[in-house]
Amino acid sequence: MAEQIELTQKQKKVLLFIRKKIKIDKLPPTIREIAKQFNFSSTGTVRDYLSTLVRKGYIKLAARRSRAIELIRPPLRLPIIGKVVAGLPDLAIEDVEGYLDLDRWLNNEDKIFLLRIKGDSMVEAGIMPDDLVLVKREVSAQDGQIVVALIESEATVKILRRRQGKVYLEPANKRYQPILVEKDSSIIGKVIAVIRKYV
Amino acid sequence: MAEQIELTQKQKKVLLFIRKKIKIDKLPPTIREIAKQFNFSSTGTVRDYLSTLVRKGYIKLAARRSRAIELIRPPLRLPIIGKVVAGLPDLAIEDVEGYLDLDRWLNNEDKIFLLRIKGDSMVEAGIMPDDLVLVKREVSAQDGQIVVALIESEATVKILRRRQGKVYLEPANKRYQPILVEKDSSIIGKVIAVIRKYV
DNA sequence: TTGACACACACACAAATGTGTGGTATATAA
DNA sequence: TTATATACCACACATTTGTGTGTGTGTCAA
Numbered sequence: 001m002a003e004q005i006e007l008t009q010k011q012k013k014v015l016l017f018i019r020k021k022i023k024i025d026k027l028p029p030t031i032r033e034i035a036k037q038f039n040f041s042s043t044g045t046v047r048d049y050l051s052t053l054v055r056k057g058y059i060k061l062a063a064r065r066s067r068a069i070e071l072i073r074p075p076l077r078l079p080i081i082g083k084v085v086a087g088l089p090d091l092a093i094e095d096v097e098g099y100l101d102l103d104r105w106l107n108n109e110d111k112i113f114l115l116r117i118k119g120d121s122m123v124e125a126g127i128m129p130d131d132l133v134l135v136k137r138e139v140s141a142q143d144g145q146i147v148v149a150l151i152e153s154e155a156t157v158k159i160l161r162r163r164q165g166k167v168y169l170e171p172a173n174k175r176y177q178p179i180l181v182e183k184d185s186s187i188i189g190k191v192i193a194v195i196r197k198y199v
Numbered sequence: 200m201a202e203q204i205e206l207t208q209k210q211k212k213v214l215l216f217i218r219k220k221i222k223i224d225k226l227p228p229t230i231r232e233i234a235k236q237f238n239f240s241s242t243g244t245v246r247d248y249l250s251t252l253v254r255k256g257y258i259k260l261a262a263r264r265s266r267a268i269e270l271i272r273p274p275l276r277l278p279i280i281g282k283v284v285a286g287l288p289d290l291a292i293e294d295v296e297g298y299l300d301l302d303r304w305l306n307n308e309d310k311i312f313l314l315r316i317k318g319d320s321m322v323e324a325g326i327m328p329d330d331l332v333l334v335k336r337e338v339s340a341q342d343g344q345i346v347v348a349l350i351e352s353e354a355t356v357k358i359l360r361r362r363q364g365k366v367y368l369e370p371a372n373k374r375y376q377p378i379l380v381e382k383d384s385s386i387i388g389k390v391i392a393v394i395r396k397y398v
Numbered sequence: 399t400t401g402a403c404a405c406a407c408a409c410a411c412a413a414a415t416g417t418g419t420g421g422t423a424t425a426t427a428a
Numbered sequence: 429t430t431a432t433a434t435a436c437c438a439c440a441c442a443t444t445t446g447t448g449t450g451t452g453t454g455t456c457a458a
Contacts, residue, residue: 008404025261026269027227030445042407043446052404062224066265066414066445070225126395128325146397196325196393198345207434229415241437242416251434265415265444 004072005056014038014049015058018069028069112136114195115148115155122146122157125172127194133157134193146191151179157191203271204255213237213248214257217268227268311335313394314347314354321345321356324371326393332356333392345390350378356390 007015017037021029029037031046040046050069053059062068117131125146127133133148141147143162148155149169158169161178170178206214216236220228228236230245239245249268252258261267316330324345326332332347340346342361347354348368357368360377369377 010405025267027264027267030265031447032445040406042409044408044448044450045406047447048405064413064446065226066229068224068226068446123325126322126325126327126330131325190397192397194393194395198389198391209435230417231415239436241439243419243438244436246417247435263416263443267416 004058007053007056007058011049011052011056014046015053018059019071022071028067030067112192115157117157121171121173121176123173125159127157127172127191128196130196132195132197133191134195135189136192137189139187141187141190147187148189148191149181149186150188151181151186155188160187203257206252206255206257210248210251210255213245214252217258218270221270227266229266311391314356316356320370320372320375322372324358326356326371326390327395329395331394331396332390333394334388335391336388338386340386340389346386347388347390348380348385349387350380350385354387359386 014034017034018028021027021033031043031050034046034049035041035043038046050059050061054061058072060070060072062070113135114132115135117127117129117133120129122128127146133146135148141160143160145160146157147160147169148157150156151169156169158171158179161168161170167181167183168178169181213233216233217227220226220232230242230249233245233248234240234242249258249260253260257271259269259271261269312334313331314334316326316328316332319328321327326345332345334347340359342359344359345356346359346368347356349355350368355368357370357378360367360369366380366382367377368380
């Protein structure tokens with residue numbers, strides 16, 4: 001999808017420079033900034049490169065706007081590999097299941113925060129002590145969903161259970177007991193992801 | 200740290216417009232684009248706002264460069280909450296442990312990919328079937344680290360164990376046995392994070 | 399040999415853009 | 429009262445910037 005034609009070495013260098021500039025300056029370069037970088041004495045040369053990069057599917061340009069170079073693949077898109085086949089030498093990444101676009105995934109940033117897990121009450125659900133859970137602020141949730149609730153003014157992560165009109169907060173650890181709560185009122189958010197960082 | 204002074208309503212609107220432009224156009228606006236948006240007939244007005252936003256700690260400007268407005272807080276920074284106290288009403292986020300800056304966290308993007316977990320051989324380490332693990336491509340690892348290895352041309356996630364000069368790949372599930380491997384040669388990467396997405 | 403492509407250059411022009419230097423008015427705190 | 433902050437405006441200027449229109453060389457496949 002959105003196939004990208006192979007680039008020459010020089011074209012790659014120009015593209016890398018643009019990426020680098022966006023990363024460092026948080027701003028795409030102007031045509032003349034690119035020219036300066038590569039000692040091109042003409043802006044036309046740069047425009048040749050940019051046109052090529054557009055044609056080959058790596059960037060988009062907006063006419064008559066300064067610095068309007070947009071990368072087609074955003075830098076925060078990670079490939080999801082379903083199966084790693086042997087082969088090598090460059091670890092043939094052909095079985096790309098899809099992409100996780102973190103920008104999009106984490107939209108509504110103001111309603112989302114990370115909570116650090118304390119205790120082992122959710123280990124059987126794969127949520128370990130010190131894990132970070134991505135929490136989306138919400139006041140209600142469905143049966144079976146993992147929620148963040150306030151119990152005695154402490155944040156707890158549990159599974160929400162609705163049984164005969166009653167609401168329980170159920171741990172995922174046999175050594176703990178479910179907690180009966182009065183209403184949904186104590187729910188402050190839903191766990192939408194777990195992130196664990198090693199090292 | 201990097202305290203930000205309170206903004207007026209109008210100043211907020213200008214800042215929000217800049218954020219929006221960066222998000223949509225992937226390019227900060229020019230002074231005149233801002234002026235147009237708010238029907239300012241003078242560019243000086245915009246510069247007053249920008250200076251104020253700089254002084255109050257929300258943006259940075261680079262002199263003599265078009266569109267060189269840099270947001271001080273990057274949009275992909277998530278607060279890590281250690282403890283959620285009761286209180287409300289806006290869920291007093293005072294116990295901010297720190298921030299997870301996904302941009303930085305995921306640097307070296309070309310050496311990183313996501314692998315989908317198959318099987319339950321790592322459940323006791325909190326890595327469940329269908330989880331995504333963030334893998335950093337590396338050819339060696341230390342004892343105890345969770346690695347991705349190729350066994351019979353299939354990618355497997357296991358714990359690396361070094362015992363008396365020998366290398367084992369150990370599952371985190373009592374129902375499975377450790378595997379003796381000849382050398383590090385089968386290691387293709389290190390697991391640096393686990394990501395699990397609900398719903 | 400023709401054509402497409404990669405890789406460079408020169409030069410001029412109009413538009414976009416940041417900057418400099420002034421101004422007015424209102425409100426609030428010292 | 430004086431100072432400071434907010435919230436605008438006017439206008440000119442120098443640079444920056446994208447654009448247009450050319451030219452030239454070499455390579456490589458059809």
